[in-house]
Amino acid sequence: MRKRELKNMEWGLLIVAIILSIIGLVALFSATQETNYDEFKKQIVWILASIIIMVIVMLINYEMLVKLSPIFYGVFILLLIAVLFTEPINGATSWFNIGSFSFQPSEFAKPVVILFLAFIISKVQERYIEDINKPTRLLIIFVALALPLLLIIKQPDYGTAMAFCIATCIMLFTSGIDKKYIIGAVLVVAIMIPVVYNFILPEHAKKRIDIFLNPETDPRGSGYNIIQSKLAIGAGQLTGMGLLKGNQTQLGYLYPKTTDFIYSVISEEMGFIIGGTIVVLYVFLVTKAIYIAKTSKDITRFTSSIRNSRNIFISYDRKYRNGNGIIANHRSTAIVCKLWRELTYNKLYINRNIAKY
Numbered sequence: 001m002r003k004r005e006l007k008n009m010e011w012g013l014l015i016v017a018i019i020l021s022i023i024g025l026v027a028l029f030s031a032t033q034e035t036n037y038d039e040f041k042k043q044i045v046w047i048l049a050s051i052i053i054m055v056i057v058m059l060i061n062y063e064m065l066v067k068l069s070p071i072f073y074g075v076f077i078l079l080l081i082a083v084l085f086t087e088p089i090n091g092a093t094s095w096f097n098i099g100s101f102s103f104q105p106s107e108f109a110k111p112v113v114i115l116f117l118a119f120i121i122s123k124v125q126e127r128y129i130e131d132i133n134k135p136t137r138l139l140i141i142f143v144a145l146a147l148p149l150l151l152i153i154k155q156p157d158y159g160t161a162m163a164f165c166i167a168t169c170i171m172l173f174t175s176g177i178d179k180k181y182i183i184g185a186v187l188v189v190a191i192m193i194p195v196v197y198n199f200i201l202p203e204h205a206k207k208r209i210d211i212f213l214n215p216e217t218d219p220r221g222s223g224y225n226i227i228q229s230k231l232a233i234g235a236g237q238l239t240g241m242g243l244l245k246g247n248q249t250q251l252g253y254l255y256p257k258t259t260d261f262i263y264s265v266i267s268e269e270m271g272f273i274i275g276g277t278i279v280v281l282y283v284f285l286v287t288k289a290i291y292i293a294k295t296s297k298d299i300t301r302f303t304s305s306i307r308n309s310r311n312i313f314i315s316y317d318r319k320y321r322n323g324n325g326i327i328a329n330h331r332s333t334a335i336v337c338k339l340w341r342e343l344t345y346n347k348l349y350i351n352r353n354i355a356k357y
Contacts, residue, residue, distance in 0.1 A: 013288055016281050021047055023278060027266045030244050031257045039258045066122065069115035073144075076112050079105040080151040091204075094155045106152050106160045113148050114167055120144055121175050133178045141172070158205065174293045228253045229261045232268040233275070240271030 025047070028040040057065075079096075083105050086093050096103040124137045131137055145168050152161045173182070197206060207222065215223030215230075232248035235241060246268035248254050254261045267275035 010288075010292065013285060016285050020278065020281055020285075023266065023270075023274065024262070026243065027262055027269070028258060030246070030269055031249060031254075031262065031265050033244070033250070034252075066115055066119045069112065069119045072112045073116040076105060076109040077147060077151070080109060080148055084151070084154060092155045092157055094157050106148075106155070106157055109148055109152075110160075110163065110167070113145070113164060114171070117141060117144060117168060117171055121171065125175065129176055132172070132175050133181065138181075141168075156205075170290065174290065225255055225261065229264040232261075232264040236268040236271045236275070238272050240267070240269050240274065243269050245269060 025040070025043060028043050029037065032038060032040045083096060084093050086096060089095050094104055094106060096105070120141055121132065124131050124140070145164065149161055149164050152164070169185075197209070201209075211218060211222040212226065215226035217223060219227055228248055232246065232254060235247060241247070244250065246265065249257060249265045249268055254264055257265050263275065263278070266278065
């Protein structure tokens, strides 16, 4: 890895990601005592694998990944179709089980679909950035999103489907979509929410929403886990009950405590201070990534998703000395900086020749 990349790395985001990973590992260690720390060990393996993947991605030009994204997209569409024929787990056909190894293609499809959408948006904006606002161009983007989205809803996995929609909205926002579309989308969503709830959602999905909003309506049934999670968060108070000492966590009242209710484990045993810190860190992580995506000047016009994923680790701040001898900061790629320095040099060269004659 070049020294310049290390120097310009967005260390703040990397440190935040490491802190969140450490807090998660500590919580998993506490929540997996009765299972001989199986999920804790798996998480360590995944973190180590993620670090290796992170370094590889940092070394690879992301433009190449985007160009290969149509191939990855096709592969994961096939996997999302194949997973529908597996045995259901907790009512959803979302997992491939290969011995002791479990694989959820929808999770890995997230970055692949984001890369592919970025590829499409870059092609749409190849000539003019404003072309993103043409209805026909937007239709192409939504068709590319709809195929994996419908397959994931078929599993069903509404949470992952919602994550795809949010990611697409952020990408369109950072690519410069017109405000009229944003306002229109907000109005459509506001109108469609009651329509979808009353006429489209299946009964079990509507029941989950009702229980989430008012778990006390079924305290011994569907609302039990949510009520116990609230009790755990409240029991932690300011500084927590202590690691391995949470009543709800250690006595088996939280389920599943290693996934859906891991935040309750953290709040009960580490308290409001750590629980609140996690929220602040995530807000910083997301807003900083979006800021970098919006302010980076990428000559190839690859959009928010690529900038967000890569900029979590590498920023595009470059310093240069302009014609007046002033050092300036510009957030851009190395290519843009080289072009800018070349243009500045040519401008000065021309000016010198004019002054000479």
